[in-house]
Amino acid sequence: MPVILGIESSCDETAAAIIRDGKLLANVVAGQDVHRQWGGVIPELASRAHQQHIVPVIDKTLKEAKVANEEIDAVAFTRGPGLLGSLLVGTSFAKAFALALDKPLIEVNHMQAHILAHFIEDENFLKKPKFPLLCLTVSGGHTQLVQVSDPYTFEVLGETIDDAAGETFDKVAKILGLPYPGGPVVDKLAKTGDAHAFKFPVSRVGDLDFSFSGLKTSVLYFVRDQLKNDPEFVAKNVNDICASVQYTIIKTLLARLEEAAAKTGIRQIALAGGVSANSGLRNALEKLGEEKNWDVFIPPFAYTTDNAAMIAMTGYFKFLKNDFVGQETAPLARYYIGS
Numbered sequence: 031m032p033v034i035l036g037i038e039s040s041c042d043e044t045a046a047a048i049i050r051d052g053k054l055l056a057n058v059v060a061g062q063d064v065h066r067q068w069g070g071v072i073p074e075l076a077s078r079a080h081q082q083h084i085v086p087v088i089d090k091t092l093k094e095a096k097v098a099n100e101e102i103d104a105v106a107f108t109r110g111p112g113l114l115g116s117l118l119v120g121t122s123f124a125k126a127f128a129l130a131l132d133k134p135l136i137e138v139n140h141m142q143a144h145i146l147a148h149f150i151e152d153e154n155f156l157k158k159p160k161f162p163l164l165c166l167t168v169s170g171g172h173t174q175l176v177q178v179s180d181p182y183t184f185e186v187l188g189e190t191i192d193d194a195a196g197e198t199f200d201k202v203a204k205i206l207g208l209p210y211p212g213g214p215v216v217d218k219l220a221k222t223g224d225a226h227a228f229k230f231p232v233s234r235v236g237d238l239d240f241s242f243s244g245l246k247t248s249v250l251y252f253v254r255d256q257l258k259n260d261p262e263f264v265a266k267n268v269n270d271i272c273a274s275v276q277y278t279i280i281k282t283l284l285a286r287l288e289e290a291a292a293k294t295g296i297r298q299i300a301l302a303g304g305v306s307a308n309s310g311l312r313n314a315l316e317k318l319g320e321e322k323n324w325d326v327f328i329p330p331f332a333y334t335t336d337n338a339a340m341i342a343m344t345g346y347f348k349f350l351k352n353d354f355v356g357q358e359t360a361p362l363a364r365y366y367i368g369s
C-alpha cells in the first residue's frame with residue numbers, strides 16, 4: 031500500500047497531493063493571483079510565489095491526508111516541462127524532503143501526468159480507460175495527440191507546430207480585453223453566444239499536427255478592422271466572438287482526433303490538460319464519441335488544470351517499477367513526453 035507524495039510547481043500553481051495505493055487522500059492547489067494584472071504568467075513572480083506557497087501547501091496536504099511524514103514511501107515531483115525557476119522550487123523541496131525522510135525520489139513528466147490522472151481512484155471517475163489509449167492533451171503550453179500503450183509508454187502522434195490550444199484561448203481573450211487566464215472566461219461568455227456568428231479559419235498542417243497561430247492572427251485583424259467601423263464592436267459582440275473562436279478551436283482539435291482514431295483503430299479516447307475543462311469541448315467530444323462508438327474519458331474538473339494528484343498518480347505507477355532517481359536530478363524546462 032505505497033503512500034506517494036506528489037509535488038507540482040511547473041507553472042503558476044503550487045500543488046501537493048497524497049495518494050495511497052492509487053486512492054487520493056488529499057489534493058491541495060494554491061493559485062497565484064499575482065499574474066492577473068499582467069495578463070499572463072510572469073516567470074520570476076511565479077518562482078517567488080512558489081517559494082512562499084510550497085511549505086504551507088505541503089503542510090496542509092499532510093494534515094488533510096492524516097499522513098505522518100514517516101508514512102510516506104516516496105516523493106514524486108514534476109521535473110518538466112515548465113518554467114525553470116518554478117520547477118526548481120518544487121524539485122529542490124522534493125529532494126530536500128526525500129533526503130530528510132530517507133525516502134526514494136520519483137521524477138515525473140507533467141504531460142504524462144495529465145494523461146495518467148485518468149487512473150486516480152476517485153468516485154468522480156466512473157470508469158477507467160483501457161490500453162492502448164488515445165489522448166488529446168490540451169493545455170496552456172501543449173497540444174498533443176498521444177498514443178499510450180501502458181502507463182510507461184507514450185508516443186506523440188501529432189502536436190501543435192506553434193501556439194497551444196490554451197494559449198490561443200488566452201491570447202484571444204487578451205485581444206478582447208478579457209482577464210487572464212482567458213480560457214475559463216471565453217468558455218463562460220461563449221455559452222450565450224452564437225458559434226456561427228463569425229467565421230474563422232480551421233488550419234490544416236502536417237499529418238496529425240495542429241496550428242493555431244493563424245486563428246489568433248485572424249481574430250486580431252478581424253477585431254481591429256471591425257473596431258475601425260464601430261468602436262463598440264467588441265463590447266456588443268463579445269459573446270458571439272467567444273463562441274465562434276471556441277467553435278473553431280474545438281473543430282480543429284476534434285478533426286485531428288478523429289483522424290488519429292481512424293489511423294490507429296483505437297476507440298479508448300481520453301481528454302486531458304487545462305483546456306479539457308472547456309464545456310464546449312467536453313460536450314462536443316461526448317457527442318462525437320457517441321457517433322463514433324468510442325469509449326470517451328473526460329476528467330472531473332479537479333483534474334483538468336494543473337494539480338499534484340496527477341503527479342502522485344504517475345509517481346505511484348513508477349513506484350511499482352522501482353523507477354527512482356538520485357539527488358543529482360535537475361529539472362527540465364523542455365521535457366519531451368516520449369523520452
Ligand code: KG4
Nearest residue numbers: 169170171196213214304305307308335336
Ligand atoms: O494544464 P494547465 O492548467 O497548465 C499547463 O500545463 O499549461 O492549462 C492551463 C490552460 C490555460 O491556457 C487556460 O486558459 C486553459 O488551460 N483553460 C481553459 C479552460 N480552463 C482552463 N481553456 C478553455 N476553457 C476552459 N474552461
Ligand code: ZN
Nearest residue numbers: 169304335336
Ligand atoms: Zn498542465
